[in-house]
Amino acid sequence: MENRDPLFEVSREIVGADFQSAGDISGEVKKILLQAGFPPPFIRRIVIAAYEAEMNVVIHAFKGIFTTVIYPDKVHIVIDDEGPGIPDLELAFQEGYSTAPPHVRELGFGAGYGLSNMRKCSDTLKIDSHVGEGTRVTMDFLVKSQRDGAEVEK
Amino acid sequence: MTLKEIQDLLEAELLVGGNDDLKVKPSSACGSDLLSDVLAFTKERALLLTGLTNPQVIRTAEMSDLIGIVFVRGKRPDSATLDLAGVKKIPILATRLPMYEACGRLYRGGIKGCSEVK
Numbered sequence: 001m002e003n004r005d006p007l008f009e010v011s012r013e014i015v016g017a018d019f020q021s022a023g024d025i026s027g028e029v030k031k032i033l034l035q036a037g038f039p040p041p042f043i044r045r046i047v048i049a050a051y052e053a054e055m056n057v058v059i060h061a062f063k064g065i066f067t068t069v070i071y072p073d074k075v076h077i078v079i080d081d082e083g084p085g086i087p088d089l090e091l092a093f094q095e096g097y098s099t100a101p102p103h104v105r106e107l108g109f110g111a112g113y114g115l116s117n118m119r120k121c122s123d124t125l126k127i128d129s130h131v132g133e134g135t136r137v138t139m140d141f142l143v144k145s146q147r148d149g150a151e152v153e154k
Numbered sequence: 155m156t157l158k159e160i161q162d163l164l165e166a167e168l169l170v171g172g173n174d175d176l177k178v179k180p181s182s183a184c185g186s187d188l189l190s191d192v193l194a195f196t197k198e199r200a201l202l203l204t205g206l207t208n209p210q211v212i213r214t215a216e217m218s219d220l221i222g223i224v225f226v227r228g229k230r231p232d233s234a235t236l237d238l239a240g241v242k243k244i245p246i247l248a249t250r251l252p253m254y255e256a257c258g259r260l261y262r263g264g265i266k267g268c269s270e271v272k
Contacts, residue, residue: 020234023213027242030217040198044219048193051217055210108206108214111190120194 006069014057014064022058025066026051046141049121052114057081059104075141085131163259164249171245182271185257189214196268207231212238227252
């Protein structure tokens with residue numbers, strides 16, 4: 001697809017283990033997308049995927065950079081973290097599989113749906129991970145998606 | 155059913171929100187203590203019933219476009235959670251009823267589950 005010039009670009013730093021601020025960035029992205037006038041179901045699937053990705057960095061990594069680029073016809077999100085990496089991606093995508101520690105499960109996370117939910121919500125999801133270095137998650141969301149009208153489930 | 159009717163049915167206290175918020179009608183409801191499930195399976199404008207009271211519950215409601223949260227079995231959130239709900243304009247109810255009974259009363263009252271609405 002040809003990309004036109006971005007309308008807006010924003011980068012924010014995620015701090016690992018900071019559960020007070022976790023969600024701030026996804027909340028800001030939601031506000032920006034609402035102001036840009038995108039349809040609510042489109043915004044909802046972006047923001048759910050963004051929040052899952054943001055929480056993954058807070059839960060598992062030391063820090064990360066969350067970049068959102070908004071085009072007229074799509075939204076591009078890249079989350080680049082410094083952390084332990086994912087040794088087995090196939091296993092990580094398996095629903096119900098999680099390596100979240102007990103204090104995170106007490107908050108209600110760690111059911112093992114994060115990555116699969118990100119895949120359901122996005123049009124494309126790419127994960128590059130290097131054990132001991134970090135993980136880069138790239139997601140694209142198309143306004144005129146094959147998923148138009150599709151719900152965020154299954 | 156409006157949030158006001160839900161409040162009466164659950165004998166609940168309104169912790170965050172005003173009279174205008176109580177006029178809102180949820181599309182459906184979901185009872186869960188797993189936020190990952192809420193993010194994966196709720197529908198927009200749903201009502202969440204939960205025993206979790208940490209601020210991430212409010213974040214999850216914000217991201218999922220939920221219209222309100224009911225804290226069950228007498229759980230009281232701390233001020234950080236209530237403050238965040240105020241900022242995000244998400245109404246909060248609290249009931250002494252346990253999860254099963256709170257969900258049961260709402261389902262009997264006609265509120266659909268998340269798998270039953272499109």
